[in-house]
Amino acid sequence: MIEAIKGELGATIQVLQAMQADNDLCQRVTDVVELSVAALQAGNKILFAGNGGSAADAQHWAGELVSRFNYDRPGLAAIALTTDTSILTAIGNDYGYDYSFARQIEALGREGDVFFALSTSGRSKNILRALTACKERGVKTVGFTGATGGDMLALCDQCLRIPSTHTPRIQEGHEALGHMICGLIEQRIFPKTGAPA
Ligand SMILES: O=C(CO)[C@@H](O)[C@H](O)[C@H](O)[C@H](O)COP(=O)(O)O
Numbered sequence: 001m002i003e004a005i006k007g008e009l010g011a012t013i014q015v016l017q018a019m020q021a022d023n024d025l026c027q028r029v030t031d032v033v034e035l036s037v038a039a040l041q042a043g044n045k046i047l048f049a050g051n052g053g054s055a056a057d058a059q060h061w062a063g064e065l066v067s068r069f070n071y072d073r074p075g076l077a078a079i080a081l082t083t084d085t086s087i088l089t090a091i092g093n094d095y096g097y098d099y100s101f102a103r104q105i106e107a108l109g110r111e112g113d114v115f116f117a118l119s120t121s122g123r124s125k126n127i128l129r130a131l132t133a134c135k136e137r138g139v140k141t142v143g144f145t146g147a148t149g150g151d152m153l154a155l156c157d158q159c160l161r162i163p164s165t166h167t168p169r170i171q172e173g174h175e176a177l178g179h180m181i182c183g184l185i186e187q188r189i190f191p192k193t194g195a196p197a
C-alpha cells in the first residue's frame with residue numbers, strides 16, 4: 001500500500017512538473033487572468049460549470065471569488081451553475097440533462113461575461129452545448145480539460161489543457177490552476193503588498 005501511495009503521489013508530481021515546464025500553458029493562464037480581470041472590472045461576471053468532481057471545482061472556485069481567497073477585499077461576481085437543484089432538475093426533467101448548463105447560460109449569460117467550462121474528457125454534452133450557447137451570446141469561454149481537449153478545443157476562446165489523459169490527474173491539474181487563477185485575479189484587482197502572487 002505504501003508503494004502504491006508513493007506511486008500515486010509521483011504521478012501527481014509528474015503532471016504538475018510537466019505543467020510548470022509548459023510555457024504555452026503558463027502564457028495561457030496569464031491570458032485567462034487578464035481576460036477575467038478585464039471582465040470583472042467592466043462589471044461583468046464569471047460563470048462556472050462541470051460534472052462530478054468538476055462540479056465541485058466549479059463551486060469551489062466561485063466561492064473563492066465571491067467570498068475571499070488569500071485576504072479580505074470586496075466580493076467578486078462569480079456564479080457556479082452546478083448548485084441550484086431546482087433549476088438543475090427542472091431543466092433535466094423538461095429539456096434533458098444535456099441542456100443543464102446551456103439553458104442557464106441563456107438565462108444568465110450576458111455579453112462580456114466569461115464562462116469557465118470544466119471537462120476532463122472535453123466531451124460532456126452539457127458542457128459542449130453551454131459553450132455553443134456562449135458563442136451565440138458573446139460570452140467569452142475558457143476550457144479546462146485534458147491533454148487532447150476533446151471537442152471543447154474548437155469551442156473555447158482559451159483552452160487550458162492538463163498534460164494527462166487520466167481523469168483524477170487532470171482534475172488535480174485543474175485544481176492547481178483554479179487556485180492560481182483566483183489568487184492572481186484577486187491580487188490584480190485588489191493589489192496587496194506582501195500577498196502571495
Ligand atoms: O470526480 C470524478 C473522477 O475523479 C468523476 O465524478 C467525474 O468528474 C465524472 O465522471 C464526470 O462525469 C466526468 O466528466 P468530464 O470531466 O469528462 O466532463
Ligand SMILES: [Zn+2]
Nearest residue numbers: 052053168171
Ligand atoms: Zn473525483
